[in-house]
Amino acid sequence: MTIAWPLFTPWSALLGGLLIGLATALFVLGNGRVAGIAGIVASPLRAVLGGTGLAPERTRLLFLAGLLLAPWLWRLFAPLPAVTVDVGGLGLVAAGLLVGVGVRMGNGCTSGHGVCGLSRLSLRSLVNVLAFMGTGMATVFALRHLIG
Amino acid sequence: MMNGAFAFFSGLLFGLGLIGSGMTNPAKVKGFLDVAGAWDPSLALVMAGAIAVGAFAFAAAKRRTTSWSGERIELPSSTLIDRRLVIGGMLFGAGWGIAGFCPGPALVAMGGGLGAAWIFGVAMLAGMLVHDRWLAPR
Numbered sequence: 001m002t003i004a005w006p007l008f009t010p011w012s013a014l015l016g017g018l019l020i021g022l023a024t025a026l027f028v029l030g031n032g033r034v035a036g037i038a039g040i041v042a043s044p045l046r047a048v049l050g051g052t053g054l055a056p057e058r059t060r061l062l063f064l065a066g067l068l069l070a071p072w073l074w075r076l077f078a079p080l081p082a083v084t085v086d087v088g089g090l091g092l093v094a095a096g097l098l099v100g101v102g103v104r105m106g107n108g109c110t111s112g113h114g115v116c117g118l119s120r121l122s123l124r125s126l127v128n129v130l131a132f133m134g135t136g137m138a139t140v141f142a143l144r145h146l147i148g
Numbered sequence: 149m150m151n152g153a154f155a156f157f158s159g160l161l162f163g164l165g166l167i168g169s170g171m172t173n174p175a176k177v178k179g180f181l182d183v184a185g186a187w188d189p190s191l192a193l194v195m196a197g198a199i200a201v202g203a204f205a206f207a208a209a210k211r212r213t214t215s216w217s218g219e220r221i222e223l224p225s226s227t228l229i230d231r232r233l234v235i236g237g238m239l240f241g242a243g244w245g246i247a248g249f250c251p252g253p254a255l256v257a258m259g260g261g262l263g264a265a266w267i268f269g270v271a272m273l274a275g276m277l278v279h280d281r282w283l284a285p286r
Contacts, residue, residue, distance in 0.1 A: 001183055001184075001187055002186060002187060003186075003187050003188075003189060004179065004185075004186035004187055004188050007176070007179055007186065007188040007190075008188055008189055008190055009170055009190050010189075010190065010193055012168055012169060012170060012190075013169050013170065013190040013191070013193035013194045013197070014193045014194070014196070014197045015168060015169070015197070016164075016165045016166065016167070016168035016169020016170070016171065016194055016197070017165065017169055017193060017194040017195060017196060017197020017198040017199075017200075018165070018197040018198070018200070018201055019161055019162075019164055019165030019168060019169075020161075020162055020165035020166065020169070020194065020197070020198040021165075021197060021198040021199065021200060021201025021202045021205070022161055022165075022201055023158045023159070023160075023161035023162035023165060024158075024162070024198065024201070024202045024205060025201055025202065025204070025205030026154055026157060026158040026161065027154065027155065027158040028205055028206060028209045028215075028221070028223075029205055029208060029209055029212075029215060029216055030150070030151065030154030030155075030158065030215055030216045030217055031151050031154050031155055031158075031215050031217055031219060032209070032214070032215035032217075032219045032220055032221035032222055033222065034223060034224060035158060035162065037162075037251045037252040037255065038251050038276075041251060041255070041273070041276070042276050042280070045273060045276060045277070046280060049277070058152060058155075059151050059152060059154075059155040060155070062152045062155040062156040062159065063155040063156065063158055063159035063162075064159060064255065065156060065159060066155070066156045066157060066158065066159025066160035066161070066162070066163060067159040067160070067162060067163045067252065067255050067256055067259065068159075068163070068255060068256070068258065068259030069159075069160060069163070069259060070159070070160050070162070070163020070164050070166070070167060070256055070259060071163065071167060071172075071256060071257075071259045071260030071261075072259065072260075073160065073164065074164060074167050075260075080167065080172075080260055081167065081170060081172070081173060082173070083172065083173045083174070083175070083257065083262060084173060084174065084175035085174050085175075085247070085248070085262075085264040086174070086175065086178070086248075087246060087247055087248075087264075089267055091246055091247060092247055092264055092267040092268045092271065093267060093268075093271040094243070094246060094271075095243040095244070095246035095247030095249065095268060095271070096243065096247070096249075096254075096267070096268040096269065096270065096271025096272040096274070096275060097243070097271050097272070097274060097275040097278070098239050098240065098242050098243030098246070098275065099239075099240050099243035099244060099247075099249070099250065099251065099254075099268075099272050099275060100243075100271065100272040100273060100274060100275020100276040100277075100278070100279065101236075101239050101275040101276070101278055101279045101283065102236045102237065102238070102239030102240030102241070102242070102243060102275075103236065103240050103251060103276070104236070104275075104276050104279035104280060104283075104284070105232050105235060105236030105239065105279055105283060106232065106233050106234075106235070106236025106237045106239075106240060107226075107232075107233070107236065109240060109250050109251045109252070110244075110250045110251075110252065111162075111251070111252050113237075114195060115195065115198045115199060115202055116202060116206070117224075118195070118199050118202075119198075119199050119202030119203045119205065119206045120206045120210075120223065120224075121203075122224070122227070123227065123229070124226060124227050124228060124229055124233060127229050127233060127234060127237070128233050128234070128236070128237040129237070130237075131233075131234045131235075131236075131237025131238050131241060132237040132238065132240045132241035132244060133181075133241065134238075134241065135237070135238040135239075135240075135241030135242050135244075135245065136181045136241040136242070136244045136245040137181045137182075137183055137245070138241075138245070139181070139241065139242050139244075139245025139246060140178055140181040140182045140245045141182070141183070141184050143245070143246070144182055144184075144185060145184055145185070
């Protein structure tokens, strides 16, 4: 294992992480809920398709609105950081389908199981995190070092 | 009313944290997952920073019954570790490794107007529907 020092951004990573932690704190202490983004997206989606109405989804929709508007607020003060996507359309579709199925089946993602679950010292979340971290690393290894 | 304000600012803060930490850039996420290549440990520090604050928040939440907005605090109660938890995590990890997007950063990048994030995001919503219709336990 060799650390890519030119790519490593410890201070912005830590500072951004603290902001994410504050957001999670605000959601759980303010609203009494876990800030798990997979669930926050899936719940209103089900309500729309099930025809049950969006009234009970109000807080989740407002959280999503904040998430979607964050880049707009950022752009008022600085340009958005550069982004590199190294997969094509087909790869993006396959990845999106896998993520969508996976986070529903495992009941959480990097925020719900990762940030919130590990903060709660949940063993269930730790198992899920190890599963997605391990498979994520194995997938990148296969794509970059076996096939690529 | 207050709960809506908390939710909105929480989402906004979460998004700013993802942008500031570099996690809306899939290349940076894949740089973390590429332990055999030139490894970028940044994502580990993002998690560490978030959990350092989150641990205090959840410890405080466990001692309270109502939130600031007056709603009951409801934390996940399940401790079940089963095949669905592990296989779900593995499927998610495979998709995460292919694209470098997970749900939060994908949504923020969609908000920023990134075309690739929209392709990923629409497929992700479709995947959620596929699960809920055909793969959910009955």
